[in-house]
Each structure stands twice: as C-alpha cells, then as structure tokens.
Amino acid sequence: MASRNEEHLQRALRSIPWGTQTNAKRHERDGMRERPAFIERAEGCRMWDLDGREFIDYRAALGPIVLGYQYAPVDAAVRRQMEKGILFSMASPVEAEAAEAILATTGWPEQIRFMKTGADACACCLRLARSRTGRDHFLSVGYHGYQDWFAMAWPNPGIPAALMPFVHEIAYGDAGALESVFAEHGSRLAAAVVVPLEWHLDPDPAFLKRLRELCDRHGAALVFDEILTGFRMARDGAAGYFGITPDMAAYAKGMANGYPLSAFAGKREWMRTLEQTILTTTYAGETLSLAAACAVMEIYRREPVHEHLHRTGAALRKGFEEIFSETGFPARTAGVDPGFVIDFSPAGEAAESLHPALFNALYAAGIFANEQWFVTYSHRESDIDQTLQAMRNSIRKVL
Numbered sequence: 001m002a003s004r005n006e007e008h009l010q011r012a013l014r015s016i017p018w019g020t021q022t023n024a025k026r027h028e029r030d031g032m033r034e035r036p037a038f039i040e041r042a043e044g045c046r047m048w049d050l051d052g053r054e055f056i057d058y059r060a061a062l063g064p065i066v067l068g069y070q071y072a073p074v075d076a077a078v079r080r081q082m083e084k085g086i087l088f089s090m091a092s093p094v095e096a097e098a099a100e101a102i103l104a105t106t107g108w109p110e111q112i113r114f115m116k117t118g119a120d121a122c123a124c125c126l127r128l129a130r131s132r133t134g135r136d137h138f139l140s141v142g143y144h145g146y147q148d149w150f151a152m153a154w155p156n157p158g159i160p161a162a163l164m165p166f167v168h169e170i171a172y173g174d175a176g177a178l179e180s181v182f183a184e185h186g187s188r189l190a191a192a193v194v195v196p197l198e199w200h201l202d203p204d205p206a207f208l209k210r211l212r213e214l215c216d217r218h219g220a221a222l223v224f225d226e227i228l229t230g231f232r233m234a235r236d237g238a239a240g241y242f243g244i245t246p247d248m249a250a251y252a253k254g255m256a257n258g259y260p261l262s263a264f265a266g267k268r269e270w271m272r273t274l275e276q277t278i279l280t281t282t283y284a285g286e287t288l289s290l291a292a293a294c295a296v297m298e299i300y301r302r303e304p305v306h307e308h309l310h311r312t313g314a315a316l317r318k319g320f321e322e323i324f325s326e327t328g329f330p331a332r333t334a335g336v337d338p339g340f341v342i343d344f345s346p347a348g349e350a351a352e353s354l355h356p357a358l359f360n361a362l363y364a365a366g367i368f369a370n371e372q373w374f375v376t377y378s379h380r381e382s383d384i385d386q387t388l389q390a391m392r393n394s395i396r397k398v399l
C-alpha cells in the first residue's frame with residue numbers, strides 16, 4: 001500500500017517549495033528515509049504521522065513545546081480567550097497580563113513588547129540598540145533567523161552587500177576573536193547579539209562574562225538571543241542560568257508552548273528607544289498566544305517544570321553515554337541536559353554514514369529526534385526507558 005506520507009509529500013511539493021514552511025522540516029534534505037514528512041497529530045510527548053506510526057518526540061516542534069503537546073491547561077486558557085476574540089481594534093487586556101507574567105518569570109527585564117517570530121524579536125533588539133547608540137556595527141554569535149541584518153552569509157542572499165561591513169560574526173566561545181572585534185570596532189558597535197549557549201558545545205560562562213564587560217566598557221548593548229534557551233535552560237532563561245544580565249533579550253520558543261509568540265524585553269532605558277524608531281506589527285497583540293503565555297508562565301511558577309527538564313534530560317543523556325560506552329559506539333553527548341546533543345565527531349569520517357543509519361533505525365523504532373534531544377514536562381520515566389531500549393537496539397543494528 002502506498003504511504004500516505006509519501007503521497008502527501010508529492011502533493012505538497014507541487015504547491016509549496018520544499019513542501020514545508022520551515023527549512024529545518026525539509027524532508028528530502030538529508031536522506032532520512034524512515035523519517036515521516038508529516039505529523040498529523042501530537043499529544044503529550046508522542047506524535048503520529050500520516051501513516052498512523054507513533055513516535056516519542058524529542059524535537060519539540062523545533063523547541064517551542066516545553067510542557068508537552070496539547071497541554072490541557074494551556075489549551076483551555078486559549079479556548080476561553082477564543083470565546084472573547086482573537087484580535088481587536090484596540091489593545092486587549094491580556095497584553096499587559098502576559099507582559100507582567102513573563103517579566104515576573106524572567107526577573108531581570110523591566111519592559112517587554114510582543115512580536116510573532118524569533119527573527120522579529122532579534123531584529124527588534126538590534127534596531128533599538130542601533131537607534132539608542134547611533135552606531136551601525138554589531139557583533140553576532142549564533143543563528144538569529146532570516147532577516148537582512150543577519151542572513152548575509154548565504155550564497156546569494158538577496159541583501160545589499162553594502163550592509164556586510166557592519167556585521168562582525170564570531171564563533172561561540174572564541175575569546176580571541178571577541179577581543180579583536182572589540183579592539184578594532186568597539187566604539188562603533190551598537191550591540192553584541194549573542195546566543196548564550198550553542199547547544200552542541202559545552203557552556204562557556206567566561207565568554208559571556210567577558211562579553212558583558214566589553215559591552216559595558218564600549219557602551220554597546222549586550223543582547224541575549226534567548227529564542228531557544230529562554231524558558232528551557234531555566235525559568236529565567238540563560239540569563240538566570242549563567243547569572244549574567246544582558247541589556248535586552250529576544251524570546252520566542254518556550255514562551256507559549258507552541259502558540260506563535262515572540263518578544264523583545266529589556267531594561268527600561270533601552271526599551272524607551274521605541275519612541276524614536278518604528279517597531280510595530282498588526283498581529284503582535286493576537287490574544288490566543290498571549291492567553292497561552294499567561295497559562296504557561298503560571299505553570300512554570302507553580303510546578304517543577306525546569307527541574308523535570310534537567311532531571312529527565314540528564315537521565316536520557318546518562319543512559320546514552322552508558323550505551324555508547326558498553327557498545328563501543330563512537331559518539332558522545334554535549335551541551336546542557338534539557339536539550340543535549342549527540343556528537344558524532346569521535347567517529348571521524350564514519351560519522352557521515354553512522355549518523356543517518358542510527359537515526360533511520362531510531363525512526364523505525366518509533367523515536368523522533370535529530371542530533372539534539374529536547375525533553376518536555378510530559379516525558380515520563382517509562383518514555384525514557386523505552387527510548388534507551390530503542391537506542392540500544394538501533395546501535396546493535398548499525399554497528
């Protein structure tokens with residue numbers, strides 16, 4: 001019988017470039033033949049593809065799902081809000097309710113404004129930094145989305161080359177490059193826009209501390225791109241986890257359990273700069289996502305969500321490490337427990353074939369992940385046990 005996933009992929013490819021809206025969900029990209037192209041339904045930590053195959057999911061919709069799919073109290077809050085309306089001709093009261101709830105959860109920022117995507121939120125932080133400092137240059141660490149200021153390194157990005165000299169991109173943890181960018185351009189830098197963690201690397205708090213010092217010395221804004229670290233590494237994000245306070249931060253994933261919401265937040269003196277530039281969009285006050293965020297924040301404050309993410313991630317990670325060492329599988333884990341990464345570099349050149357072979361075997365065994373493993377509040381001990389068993393069997397198959 002023909003696979004419904006395969007049939008639907010052919011249909012989607014006719015009307016949608018790559019058959020999907022999100023590059024990381026492209027199916028044909030990396031030859032993972034066992035990975036389904038479409039997910040029809042998800043609940044808790046499990047999801048089902050178009051052929052009815054069930055998976056324990058560790059991709060969390062690329063990060064936004066922290067509590068679990070269809071998390072009942074969040075969806076109930078959204079249904080209640082839907083009875084009142086989604087978007088109005090003036091602001092909705094839920095905007096301030098969500099703002100207060102998020103500021104109370106994150107702790108350090110004084111004001112926040114909503115947008116819709118992670119790329120929006122990062123761009124807004126840079127805009128405010130440029131507006132307040134009157135400077136054009138910025139330092140960048142990590143991925144920040146598709147917008148012009150960041151996406152210049154693509155082969156033919158469709159962005160004026162004249163913007164290129166303003167970008168100073170360095171690798172996470174590269175202390176030498178950090179010093180040279182500030183030495184050469186410090187007085188021209190509006191901001192350092194930085195992911196506080198690259199998940200495939202171990203955390204580098206000394207690098208972040210030095211960034212804080214250099215930004216202070218040169219009057220540049222320190223912007224944490226917390227799109228992926230916010231509400232996952234800790235309730236108060238990487239800023240809380242590392243004890244380093246930026247001037248502004250961009251948030252998105254983890255803020256509303258999958259509902260489309262992002263935000264830029266920061267110290268009042270930076271946020272005030274909004275008065276002299278334009279950052280506005282029609283759908284930013286969409287109420288369903290804001291109602292979801294209110295419910296999510298209440299759960300984060302009331303329940304041990306982040307303890308669960310760390311404990312469950314650590315159990316999975318320790319289990320993988322034991323299996324790798326028992327079987328001699330050439331891999332290790334890196335990063336932090338709630339979203340650690342399997343690093344295939346100990347396999348050398350064999351990584352190129354071992355990597356897809358392992359993941360194809362895992363997909364066939366009903367485990368959905370890529371190198372990065374996101375756990376959620378809905379993953380139970382039994383899910384972890386089932387995953388470890390599947391990892392052991394999959395490794396046996398590929399070795």
Ligand SMILES: Cc1ncc(COP(=O)(O)O)c(C=O)c1O
Nearest residue numbers: 117118119143144145225227228
């Ligand atoms: C660290 C980081 N910044 C920015 C973005 C862009 O977010 P979005 O895809 O919502 O525009 C992402 C997306 O994965 C991200 O991981």
